[in-house]
Amino acid sequence: WLFGLYGFLESPATTAERVTVLAQMVAISGKRIEANLDYALSQRNNHGISEGVGLWTIGLLFPELERSGGWLDLGSRVIERLGRDLIYEDGSFSQHSVNYHRLMLHDFLWAIRLGDINGRRLSQGLRERVAKACGWLYRMQDEMSGWVPNYGQNDGALVLPLNNCDYRDFRPVIQAAHYLSTGTRCFPPGPWDEDLLWLFGREALDSPTVQPERTPLAAEKGGYYTLRSSGGFAFVRCASFVDRPGQADMLHVDLWWRGQNVVLDAGTFSYNAPEPWNNSLAHTAYHNTVTVDGLDQMDRVGKFLWLPWLKSRVIRFDHSNGESHTQWEGEHDGYMRLKKPVSHRRAILQLPDEKWVILDKLQSTGKHSYRLHWLLMDVPFDWDEKRGLLVLHTAAGPFSVQVGVLTEG
Structure with a gap:
C-alpha cells in the first residue's frame, strides 16, 4: 500500500478521494493490530515484530490519524523489546528458521531506516542486535552461490522483494544490513545492491567493499x-x-x-x-x-x-x-x-x-x-x-x- 501510495502520488489517477480511502484502510489496520497485539507477542516470533513495525510505520507516515501518536510509541516499545528478546546474543533468532531470520532482518531494516529518515532514531542497542543477526546469516551462507541452508519453517515469505535475485539468494538482505551497521558493503557490486538503492539512496552504491572473513560459526x-x-x-x-x-x-x-x-x-x-x-x-x-x-x-x-x-x-x-x-x-x-x-x-x-x-x-x-x-x-x-x-x-x-x-x- 505505502509503496503504491508514494510511487503513484503524483499520477493523474491518484485522486484525493482515493488517498482518503487508503488512509482509512491504514487506520483500520492500525486498530486491528492494536486490538490483537497480545496474541502476536505471545508467539515470540515474526508475528510480534511485524505488528510492532506496522504500528511504527503508521505512526510515522500518518500523523494526521487520531491514534497515530499512541501507535508510534507502542510500535517503538514493541520493536525495541523484541529486538532485545528474540535476537539472541549469538545473532540467531527465536524462530529457528533461516527464511524467517531474513524476514526479521527486513522488518528491522525497514523500521530503523524509516525512523532515521523521519527523525525518530531507534536505539543503538537494537542496531547492535541487528548487526549480530546479520553476522550470523553471513556465516551461514555459501560463499559461491549466496544461498543458505533451507533450514527451518519456510512459507515463502519475502516482505521486501526489492531486487531480481533468486529467492534463495540472501546477499541482498546481508548487504543492506551490513551497510546499515558499518557504512560499507560486504559483497562487490552486483544485483544484490538494489536493496541499498531503495533503502539508502544512491550514495550507498559508492560505499567501499570490505568483505569480512567467513569464519566457522558457533552460535551456542x-x-x-x-x-x-x-x-x-x-x-x-x-x-x-x-x-x-x-x-x-x-x-x-x-x-x-x-x-x-x-x-x-x-x-x-x-x-x-x-x-x-x-x-x-x-x-x-x-x-x-x-x-x-x-x-x-x-x-x-x-x-x-x-x-x-x-x-x-x-x-x-x-x-x-x-x-x-x-x-x-x-x-x-x-x-x-x-x-x-x-x-x-x-x-x-x-x-x-x-x-x-x-x-x-x-x-x-x-x-x-x-x-x-x-x-x-x-x-x-x-x-x-x-x-x-x-x-x-x-x-x-x-x-x-x-x-x-x-x-x-
Missing part, C-alpha cells in the same frame, strides 16, 4: 554450527531450546560443495496442503539425521508444537587446525524418553581434499531399529550397493557418498 544459544573448507562448508544443528521448536531435526547436517547444496534440507513445501504434505517435512525422518523405531525426536502434539523439548550439547568443536582438519561432536537426548532409552551422538570430521567423515553412535540397553537418513541433491547418480557407494554427477563434478555400519558385540 541458538544451536547452529558450521565447519568451513576451501570448497564449501558443513552446517549442523545442536540446540537446547529456549523458544518453541519448529521441527524435530537435531544433529541434522547440510553439506555444501563448490556452490551446490549436495546434502540438503527438504524445507517446508506447505503448512496446509492435503496429507501427506501438511507440514510433514518437519518430522525427523525428513532430515539428515537418525531415527529410532521410526519415531520423531520429540512428540508432535500440534501442527506447530513439539513436546517434550529435547536438550542437546556440544562435546567438542576444534577448528584451530584450519584446512588440516576440523572436528565437531555433539549429542541430543530426544530418544532418552523411550522405555529403553537411546543416546545419539554424532561426530563430523573435515579432512583435506574436501573429504568429510560423519560418524553416528547410538547406544541403548534394549533392541531398536535405527535408520540413517540422507537427502541428496537431485542429479544423475551411480549406486554401487556392494560397496555402499553413491556417486552424484553434479554440474561441478562427481561427488561421492559412502556409508557403512559398525556394530558392537
Whole structure:
C-alpha cells in the first residue's frame, strides 16, 4: 500500500478521494493490530515484530490519524523489546528458521531506516542486535552461490522483494544490513545492491567493499554450527531450546560443495496442503539425521508444537587446525524418553581434499531399529550397493557418498 501510495502520488489517477480511502484502510489496520497485539507477542516470533513495525510505520507516515501518536510509541516499545528478546546474543533468532531470520532482518531494516529518515532514531542497542543477526546469516551462507541452508519453517515469505535475485539468494538482505551497521558493503557490486538503492539512496552504491572473513560459526544459544573448507562448508544443528521448536531435526547436517547444496534440507513445501504434505517435512525422518523405531525426536502434539523439548550439547568443536582438519561432536537426548532409552551422538570430521567423515553412535540397553537418513541433491547418480557407494554427477563434478555400519558385540 505505502509503496503504491508514494510511487503513484503524483499520477493523474491518484485522486484525493482515493488517498482518503487508503488512509482509512491504514487506520483500520492500525486498530486491528492494536486490538490483537497480545496474541502476536505471545508467539515470540515474526508475528510480534511485524505488528510492532506496522504500528511504527503508521505512526510515522500518518500523523494526521487520531491514534497515530499512541501507535508510534507502542510500535517503538514493541520493536525495541523484541529486538532485545528474540535476537539472541549469538545473532540467531527465536524462530529457528533461516527464511524467517531474513524476514526479521527486513522488518528491522525497514523500521530503523524509516525512523532515521523521519527523525525518530531507534536505539543503538537494537542496531547492535541487528548487526549480530546479520553476522550470523553471513556465516551461514555459501560463499559461491549466496544461498543458505533451507533450514527451518519456510512459507515463502519475502516482505521486501526489492531486487531480481533468486529467492534463495540472501546477499541482498546481508548487504543492506551490513551497510546499515558499518557504512560499507560486504559483497562487490552486483544485483544484490538494489536493496541499498531503495533503502539508502544512491550514495550507498559508492560505499567501499570490505568483505569480512567467513569464519566457522558457533552460535551456542541458538544451536547452529558450521565447519568451513576451501570448497564449501558443513552446517549442523545442536540446540537446547529456549523458544518453541519448529521441527524435530537435531544433529541434522547440510553439506555444501563448490556452490551446490549436495546434502540438503527438504524445507517446508506447505503448512496446509492435503496429507501427506501438511507440514510433514518437519518430522525427523525428513532430515539428515537418525531415527529410532521410526519415531520423531520429540512428540508432535500440534501442527506447530513439539513436546517434550529435547536438550542437546556440544562435546567438542576444534577448528584451530584450519584446512588440516576440523572436528565437531555433539549429542541430543530426544530418544532418552523411550522405555529403553537411546543416546545419539554424532561426530563430523573435515579432512583435506574436501573429504568429510560423519560418524553416528547410538547406544541403548534394549533392541531398536535405527535408520540413517540422507537427502541428496537431485542429479544423475551411480549406486554401487556392494560397496555402499553413491556417486552424484553434479554440474561441478562427481561427488561421492559412502556409508557403512559398525556394530558392537
